Amino acid sequence: MRLIDYYMVDAFSERTFGGNAAAVCPLTDWLPDEIMLNMARQHNQSETAFFVPHNDGFSLRWFTTRNEVNLCGHATLAAAHVIFNHRGYTRPAIIFDTASGKLTVSRNDDWLTLDFPVDRTEPQTPPAALLRALGIASYQAAHKGRAWLIELADRQQVEAVKPDIAAMVPGEHKVTITAPGGEGYDFVSRFFSPGEAVWEDPVTGSAHTMLIPYWAQKLGKNRMFARQVSARGGDIRCELKGDRVLMSGQAKTYIVGKLMLD
Structure with missing residues (x-):
């Protein structure tokens, strides 16, 4: 029997029950991919993060309930x-080796x-x-990067969208809809x-790698405050620095436990 530490964050x-929940499993060495995928399916969260100590940092991988992905912000x-x-x-920053290169996470009080x-x-x-499929009759602008980015007129339109997930085109399966923020938010x-297998992601770091440069150019500012207006919702402090984006958020531990693998 192998015992593995398990966290849900x-x-x-x-606060608990806000933002985007992720399962996290620290490992001493990599398990077979099939086992990690089955673990992610058992956890039934949008992503499970697995990390292994590596040199002065950690190697990090992310699995949905369907497959391994090459970038995930909230699970990072x-x-x-x-x-x-x-x-x-105890160091002020963590360096992760990932499929998307080296990713750094630094700490400033309660914000990462x-x-x-x-x-x-x-x-x-x-x-x-x-x-x-999204039920969008008109839009302000549309761009394409890792996913579709579709700008709507205002926050109310973004909140009102009720997509027909089953009707979404398989080859165009990732889309973020966005609008000016109002009420203290830039967007x-x-x-x-x-x-x-992520019908609606509550808070999405990878989507903000598109949103931040898009809105920085549109608003003429490099520092912004954003909210993802899903049912759970979450706030992100955003900054564009050349070819990098900085996304700051808080996190709350919900579960600490042990997994038992035969």
Whole structure:
């Protein structure tokens, strides 16, 4: 019997039941991919993060209930929260080796800052089938990067969208909708990724690698405060620094336990 530490963390939230929940499993060495995928399915969260000590930092991987992914912001924040708060790590920053290169997470009081590469977008016309599935009759602008980015007129329109997930085109399965924020926020967003078994992601760091440069150019400012207006919701302090984006959020531990593998 192998015992593995297990944590569930609400990322991008200062309170339990907010933000985006992620499972986190520290390992001493990698398990077979099939086992990690089965673990992620058993946890049934949008992502499970696995990390292994590596040189002066950690190697980090993320699994949805369907497959391994090459970038996940909230599960990176959750993993860093575990390392800082439960694993006795005393340095001011953590370096993760990942499929998306080296990612750094630094700590400033209760806020953790992710340092991720920018995902630049280009203007494109979204497929009519995607717009129909989202129930969007008109939009302000549409861009494409790692996912679709569709700007709507205001926060109320973003909150009102009720997508037909089953109708979303398989090849265009990632989309963030966004609008100017109001009420103390520079912009708001929501994110859908049914192709990876994430119908609506509560708070999405990877989507903000597109949103931050997009809104920085549009608003003429490099520092912004954003909210993802999902049912759980979450706040993100945003900064554009050249070809990098800084995304700061808080996190709250919900579960600490042990997993037992035969």
